[in-house]
Amino acid sequence: MLCRMAEASGPDSSRRVTIHDVARSAGVSRQTVSRALNGKDEIERSTKQRVLDAARELGYRPSRFARGLVRQDTTTIGLVIPDLRNPFFTEVAASALESARARGWHVVVYDTADRPEEELGTLQVIGSQVDGVVGYFSCDEDELDRWTRGMPMVLIGREHRMARFSSIRIDGEAGVHAAVTHLVAKGHTMIGMLDHVNRAEPSLRRDWFTAAALAHGIDPGRVAGAAQSADGGGEGLRALLGAHPEVTAVFTFNDIVAVGALREARRLGRRVPAELAVIGFDGLQLGALVEPPLSSVALDTRLLGSLAVEQVGRLLTGADPLPPEALEVRAELRLAGSA
Amino acid sequence: MLCRMAEASGPDSSRRVTIHDVARSAGVSRQTVSRALNGKDEIERSTKQRVLDAARELGYRPSRFARGLVRQDTTTIGLVIPDLRNPFFTEVAASALESARARGWHVVVYDTADRPEEELGTLQVIGSQVDGVVGYFSCDEDELDRWTRGMPMVLIGREHRMARFSSIRIDGEAGVHAAVTHLVAKGHTMIGMLDHVNRAEPSLRRDWFTAAALAHGIDPGRVAGAAQSADGGGEGLRALLGAHPEVTAVFTFNDIVAVGALREARRLGRRVPAELAVIGFDGLQLGALVEPPLSSVALDTRLLGSLAVEQVGRLLTGADPLPPEALEVRAELRLAGSA
DNA sequence: CCCCGTCCCGTGAACGTTCACGGGAACGTT
DNA sequence: AACGTTCCCGTGAACGTTCACGGGACGGGG
Numbered sequence: 001m002l003c004r005m006a007e008a009s010g011p012d013s014s015r016r017v018t019i020h021d022v023a024r025s026a027g028v029s030r031q032t033v034s035r036a037l038n039g040k041d042e043i044e045r046s047t048k049q050r051v052l053d054a055a056r057e058l059g060y061r062p063s064r065f066a067r068g069l070v071r072q073d074t075t076t077i078g079l080v081i082p083d084l085r086n087p088f089f090t091e092v093a094a095s096a097l098e099s100a101r102a103r104g105w106h107v108v109v110y111d112t113a114d115r116p117e118e119e120l121g122t123l124q125v126i127g128s129q130v131d132g133v134v135g136y137f138s139c140d141e142d143e144l145d146r147w148t149r150g151m152p153m154v155l156i157g158r159e160h161r162m163a164r165f166s167s168i169r170i171d172g173e174a175g176v177h178a179a180v181t182h183l184v185a186k187g188h189t190m191i192g193m194l195d196h197v198n199r200a201e202p203s204l205r206r207d208w209f210t211a212a213a214l215a216h217g218i219d220p221g222r223v224a225g226a227a228q229s230a231d232g233g234g235e236g237l238r239a240l241l242g243a244h245p246e247v248t249a250v251f252t253f254n255d256i257v258a259v260g261a262l263r264e265a266r267r268l269g270r271r272v273p274a275e276l277a278v279i280g281f282d283g284l285q286l287g288a289l290v291e292p293p294l295s296s297v298a299l300d301t302r303l304l305g306s307l308a309v310e311q312v313g314r315l316l317t318g319a320d321p322l323p324p325e326a327l328e329v330r331a332e333l334r335l336a337g338s339a
Numbered sequence: 340m341l342c343r344m345a346e347a348s349g350p351d352s353s354r355r356v357t358i359h360d361v362a363r364s365a366g367v368s369r370q371t372v373s374r375a376l377n378g379k380d381e382i383e384r385s386t387k388q389r390v391l392d393a394a395r396e397l398g399y400r401p402s403r404f405a406r407g408l409v410r411q412d413t414t415t416i417g418l419v420i421p422d423l424r425n426p427f428f429t430e431v432a433a434s435a436l437e438s439a440r441a442r443g444w445h446v447v448v449y450d451t452a453d454r455p456e457e458e459l460g461t462l463q464v465i466g467s468q469v470d471g472v473v474g475y476f477s478c479d480e481d482e483l484d485r486w487t488r489g490m491p492m493v494l495i496g497r498e499h500r501m502a503r504f505s506s507i508r509i510d511g512e513a514g515v516h517a518a519v520t521h522l523v524a525k526g527h528t529m530i531g532m533l534d535h536v537n538r539a540e541p542s543l544r545r546d547w548f549t550a551a552a553l554a555h556g557i558d559p560g561r562v563a564g565a566a567q568s569a570d571g572g573g574e575g576l577r578a579l580l581g582a583h584p585e586v587t588a589v590f591t592f593n594d595i596v597a598v599g600a601l602r603e604a605r606r607l608g609r610r611v612p613a614e615l616a617v618i619g620f621d622g623l624q625l626g627a628l629v630e631p632p633l634s635s636v637a638l639d640t641r642l643l644g645s646l647a648v649e650q651v652g653r654l655l656t657g658a659d660p661l662p663p664e665a666l667e668v669r670a671e672l673r674l675a676g677s678a
Numbered sequence: 679c680c681c682c683g684t685c686c687c688g689t690g691a692a693c694g695t696t697c698a699c700g701g702g703a704a705c706g707t708t
Numbered sequence: 709a710a711c712g713t714t715c716c717c718g719t720g721a722a723c724g725t726t727c728a729c730g731g732g733a734c735g736g737g738g
Contacts, residue, residue: 016411018694029718034696042716059489064468066694068404069723072355074468076447084433085624087426094423097450106468108415109448111436128403129413129445150398230628259628266630285424289569289598290629291605357724368688373726381686405724408693 017060026054037062076106077312078126080119080135084111086228087284088254088301089136092156095305096134103313110135123147132312141165152315154308166311168304168327172281173208175297175331179251179279180212182333188249188277191218194236194261196253197225205281209251222247226257233260234267241268248276249339255280255287255296262290262338277339281331292337299331356399365393376401415445416651417465419458419474423450425567426623427593427640428475431495434644435473442652449474462486471651480504491654493647505650507643507666511620512547514636514670518590518618519551521672527588527616530557533575533600535592536564544620548590561586565596572599573606580607588616588678594623594635601629601677616678620670631676638670 023033028051035043036051054060068074079096081089093109100107108130112118116138124147126133132152137144141161144153155167183191191213196203206223213220222244226236236257241247252258258280262272270276272292280287283298307327314321362372367390374382375390393399407413418435420428432448439446447469451457455477463486465472471491476483480500483492494506522530530552535542545562552559561583565575575596580586591597597619601611609615611631619626622637646666653660 016694019696020694030695031697031719032717035717038696044716047716056489061489062467063408063694065404065407066723067467067696069402069408069694069725070696072723076468084436085429087429090423090426090429093448094450097423097448098452101450104464106447106464108445109436111433111440113437125443125445128401128406129415130403150395150400263628263630286625286628289602289625291602355724358726359724369725370689370727371687374687377726383686386686402724405693406726408695408724409726411693 016063017058019060019062021058022051022055022060025058026051074106075132075316076108076130077309078130078133078135079107079109080112080122080126080133080137081109082112082136082138083114084109087256087286088282091284091301092305095302096309097305098302099306099309103309105309105313120147127151132316134308134312152312154312154315156304156308166315166321166327168308168311168329169324170204170299170304170331171328172205172297172299172331173211175333176205176208176251176281177212177215178333179295179297179339180209180216180218182335183249183251183277183279183339184216184218186249186273186277186339189218190222190244190246191249191251192222192224192240192244192247193220194226194233194240194250194252194257195223197227197232197236203253205253226253226260228254228256230256230260230263233257233262234264235260237261237264238268250276250278252278252280255282255284255294258294258296258338259286259290262292262294273337273339279333279339283331283334287336295336295339296334297331298334300329304329355402356397358399358401360397361390361394361399364397365390413445414471414655415447415469416648417469417472417474418446418448419451419461419465419472419476420448421451421475421477422453423448426595426625427621430623430640431644434641435648436644437641438645438648442648444648444652459486466490471655473647473651491651493651493654495643495647505654505660505666507646507650507668508663509543509638509643509670510667511544511636511638511670512550514672515544515547515590515620516551516554517672518634518636518678519548519555519557521674522588522590522616522618522678523555523557525588525612525616525678528557529561529583529585530588530590531561531563531579531583531586532559533565533572533579533589533591533596534562536566536571536575542592544592565592565599567593567595569595569599569602572596572601573603574599576600576603577607587614588618590618590620592620594619594621594626594633597633597635597677598625598629601631601633612676612678618672618678622670622673626675634675634678635673636670637673639668643668 019030019033023030032043033051036048077100079093081093083089097107110122112122119137119139120143127148134154136156145162153165155165157170158167160167193209195206210220224236224240226232250261252261258278262278265272265276272278280294280296283296287294287296311322358369358372362369371382372390375387416439418432420432422428436446449461451461458476458478459482466487473493475495484501492504494504496509497506499506532548534545549559563575563579565571589600591600597617601617604611604615611617619633619635622635626633626635650661
């Protein structure tokens, strides 16, 4: 009489084990089972143990949906990332997870595998599973709007037009200016750039570079494209030096590309920073692992992730959203061995 | 008469907007609203549009809990990772996300921040939010059992005792043996190792190294501990060379440590691989970024992640679980410039 | 004129849990 | 003996959605 028959021996064994089954098996009511499982106190010790045993015996697991329906306390946000293996996004994701955990939120992560066409599908699926979304999107704003149906969204590193969106701006103007200033101070006058390739419009970082170069009376035209990978950085550097052999310093779209350029420079026999100075963008931890360590216009990825989470939180609780000027991450030059 | 009053102007504005509100506002029934929103067909074009407008006007968003309760189709798994910023775990996580996405599952990611005491809290919270768990756990198996209450679990890189757990075994014996063999063939006889520090028991990788060294008649005692970071690898190498100056080759616990050792070797003025050969473990993409590229006993992280997801899937659908011999990832030597 | 089919829409029921309330038993107090 | 307290426990209701079913309106064919 200690326990009734266990396992799948009921009339239809495919049905889910509910709180009712446990109650019946333990000879008590639903509410008592609920009390036992949730550690409420209006219950006798022996009864509690009996219920717990019955639950274990039947393999009972409460339905998160039913529970979530009645107590509206769990919030879940979606994090959309183009490529988790890219160290930059890894850091942003880690920071976002950190901030979310501090608030007791759950984070569902989606990796769109760098395919913009995946974004819509993801959005559609996400829309019915989370309370808000944070992340990177490359598709059109109207498309975003169509698929998210009024869900709070925070876009990272991208401008927004519609009021219901929010976005974290990345301001690298001062940082890039400082980088060019530093290179000039070191005596460089022929400064090139490895820009993002495969994009319709020239990158913002390219604009910042151009402005900084012009401010120092430097020709900003020495630019080559590079695919977003270390190999891409290597090839980009070869192309740049092929077209502009006079270049003695390079600013790159990001650190991955910079690391590739660094590796290629070594292979070409050019000493860094003596014969070729390199400054990246992002300030990844990765930059400290290579030799010489990478100088970079560093972004505070921790701040980036936490700002995004903070803002989506305000949007979905209805609190005052952060003003645009607070939603800005300023990049600043961090010098190491490579420049 | 196009649309009723919008915004929060009801009697109590704090209540959630339900499908009922939309129905009332559009002058139809719940079911019709449901039809419009879910793209069912038994509905007239104009009605559908009217409902959609009303929904948008009111800012209606369906409750994922209510929906999940009635249609039992969405499955969500939890992914528990000690430190997402660690490139190895990043790769495993990315692979797991990939596999889950292919199955249409959602993945909630938890980063325990390398603190074992966080695991229990995570587990407790996770238990009521996901259908199954995949990941790394360092705490006791009984503790795991206590907090998960019969939820399917797949442990990675760790043995299990209880039947309800499943685990992915990592077999590096042959790979480490091959690594040592290769070093011996290159003429090395004084081979050291940088092991994981801060662990109660010596690591499995250490055991594999010891066995391989003995098989070649090599003293396996030249070992130093290293913290799990690049800096740790550097310090470890200094300690190892301090205690055993005769060492000409090093096998490390993992690639991060190896990269640190590589960097330190350069700083010490020892040429790699001529004066110091280095072989890591894990086979991270990171290894290709440093100079010289890192040789490593490589793990197929993609397989690792997909196996774990596959197995947790079988456990929670009740399909035949994969047998232990299929739940094994074999590491194999991948040579590059560093050895 | 009746019957049947198609198109569109609405009504009860169910999903599985927790909350608010009520109530009986045992015990002590006036 | 009547009454208040404390300790356990059970019963309706509610959460918000979808499914299964039923039914009215309309049109066409016999």
